[in-house]
Amino acid sequence: MNQALTGDRAINRSAERPAHTSSGYVMLLVLLAALVAGGIGGLQIAAHPLLGGLSIAIATIVFLFVSCGFYMQQPNQATAITLFGAYQGTDRNTGLRWLLPWLGRKKVSLRANNMISERLKVNDLRGNPIEIAAQVVWRVTDTAQALFDIDDYKAFVIVQIEAAVRTIGARYPYDDYEHQEITLRGNHDQVGVELRQELIARLVTAGLTVDECGFTHLAYAQEIAGAMLRRQQAQAVVAARTTLVEGAVGMVELALDQLSAKGVVELDDERRAAMVSNLMVVLCGDRDAQPVVNTGTLYQ
Numbered sequence: 001m002n003q004a005l006t007g008d009r010a011i012n013r014s015a016e017r018p019a020h021t022s023s024g025y026v027m028l029l030v031l032l033a034a035l036v037a038g039g040i041g042g043l044q045i046a047a048h049p050l051l052g053g054l055s056i057a058i059a060t061i062v063f064l065f066v067s068c069g070f071y072m073q074q075p076n077q078a079t080a081i082t083l084f085g086a087y088q089g090t091d092r093n094t095g096l097r098w099l100l101p102w103l104g105r106k107k108v109s110l111r112a113n114n115m116i117s118e119r120l121k122v123n124d125l126r127g128n129p130i131e132i133a134a135q136v137v138w139r140v141t142d143t144a145q146a147l148f149d150i151d152d153y154k155a156f157v158i159v160q161i162e163a164a165v166r167t168i169g170a171r172y173p174y175d176d177y178e179h180q181e182i183t184l185r186g187n188h189d190q191v192g193v194e195l196r197q198e199l200i201a202r203l204v205t206a207g208l209t210v211d212e213c214g215f216t217h218l219a220y221a222q223e224i225a226g227a228m229l230r231r232q233q234a235q236a237v238v239a240a241r242t243t244l245v246e247g248a249v250g251m252v253e254l255a256l257d258q259l260s261a262k263g264v265v266e267l268d269d270e271r272r273a274a275m276v277s278n279l280m281v282v283l284c285g286d287r288d289a290q291p292v293v294n295t296g297t298l299y300q
Contacts, residue, residue: 014144016207019081019089024070024096034062068101076110078143090143108143112211117161119217122169124184129221132169132184136161136199137212145207153206160202168195174220184218191215 041055073079073094081088082104091097092110099105119133138157140146146153168191169184176183184191192214199210 013205014087014142014148014207016142016144017089019079019091021081021091021093022098024072024098027066027069027098028096031063031066034059034066038063065101066098069098071097071099071105073097073107078108078110078140080106080108080143080147082106087144087148106147108140108146110140110143112137112139113157115157115161116216117158117165120162120165120169121221122166124169125171125173128174130169130174130184131217131219131221132165132215133217134161134165134195135214135216136210138199138203138208138210140207141209142207145205150206153208156206157203157208161199164195164198164202167198174218184215188215 038056038059041051041053041059071079073091075094077094079091079097081091081099083102085104088103090108091099114135114137116135117133119131122130122132124130136157140153150156171194172182172184172187172191174183175185182190195215196210196213199213203210
């Protein structure tokens with residue numbers, strides 16, 4: 001076991017090591033041999049009662065001893081071996097296995113587990129309440145740590161996922177309309193990598209690792225969702241208007257330059273300003289412009 005110091009206390013950390021087990025198929029042959037020996041002793045009991053009875057007794061003891069040590073192990077399973085509570089090692093071999101009957105056995109699944117956390121209400125970096133939930137794929141890497149360092153490693157995973165999600169949720173803002181910061185909504189990949197690193201650091205003490213994780217739900221909390229939606233709509237309207245005005249200014253400038261270059265009409269400053277005003281109204285207006293025919297001169 002590894003020993004780590006926390007303050008004034010020493011914490012013993014378990015470490016997985018291979019266990020000494022036997023192939024069950026070899027011991028199955030021993031079991032069959034005991035059955036044959038018992039059968040032969042039964043046939044000889046009439047002619048040699050003492051020898052036959054002794055053969056049957058030995059065969060029975062061997063049969064019971066061997067039959068109590070068998071266990072099956074599927075792929076991606078492991079069995080932790082203990083002797084009167086002391087950890088002896090972990091068997092990761094698959095198939096029919098055999099172990100001394102007085103050794104304790106506890107199976108642990110090494111397969112990937114998929115878990116979706118509950119929706120949590122967290123304050124982001126700017127203090128806005130948001131709802132957030134994550135999906136995590138985790139598995140056991142060290143059976144000794146999972147069984148002996150943590151009371152219930154599955155419950156431990158649930159608590160640590162919640163803590164990691166809260167930590168990452170409070171580290172970044174939900175959104176940034178100026179696109180100058182890393183945000184939860186706009187940088188899923190980067191935030192997901194940090195969430196995985198946070199989870200691995202929290203779960204390593206339990207002999208667990210995280211293969212994949214990401215957010216399954218991310219939204220403003222109900223009490224501010226309406227206000228934030230109106231803010232997003234206002235930001236979108238302002239951005240659209242900005243683009244529209246920039247395009248209109250360019251079109252007006254182009255029109256005036258071409259009129260002057262081709263000598264179509266000469267405008268003084270006042271009429272030039274009036275034309276600019278009219279063009280901007282036409283180009284930036286929400287409705288189609290209604291033309292008015294001027295039957296007089298340009299100045300009437």
